[in-house]
Amino acid sequence: MKRYLKIILAVVLFSALGIGMSFAVTFSDSNVTPIELQSGNWTWTHILDLTDFDPDLNAGDNINVTAALLTIQMDFTRFGTGSLKLFEVNGSGDSILLDTLDSDGSAGTMNNFVWSIDLDALSNGATVLQALNDKEFVVDLSLVADHGTIRNIDSSRLSGEASVTQPTPDPTPDPTQVPEPSTLLLLGAGLSGVGILKRRFKK
DSSP states (O other): OHHHHHHHHHHHHHHHSOTTOEEEEEEEEOOOOOEEEETTEEEEEEEOOGGGEESOOOTTOEEEEEEEEEEEEEEEEEOSSSSOEEEEEEEESSSEEEEEEEOOSOOEEEEEEEEEEEGGGSTTHHHHHHHHTTSEEEEEEEEOTTSEEEEEEEEEEEEEEEEEEOOOOOSSOOTTOOOOHHHHHHHHHHHHHHHHHHHHHHO
């Protein structure tokens, strides 16, 4: 009988304290507006809202980004031939990301060019992912001097994976809050079970 009593108490306890457990989510943000600072230099910011996560986050949830991919689609014109250092990207949260892309040796105009940067694979990837925990990522994109012109940024998408930890509830009850019916029902069921088991145990 004592074993069943412990099980019931454990169920009630974990149901009440289930908040604060960790779970995995994915995220994706593409709602950005790139701004051309000057010829060939662009900037924009990815802000991860609660609804950018799957499942959606709640206010106060903490994330730990474990993988991230920045995908940029652009139109640009190259100058010259040969293997050239085309782009320089500075992405910042609390840190700086530096990455480059080498050309395939063909000069001319390229439209809808897609460049995918695996952020966690960079040499400073751990620092970049740590910066993403603030749910904000600033991108500054420019073409290395004399190598071409970025004519347009068609789109930018920041996606990835993260683990979420929900805040531990305050153990001090708020006297102004009224318990939800489901909470009262759960508590009542648990107490009823305890009473029944106690009576059986006495017999």
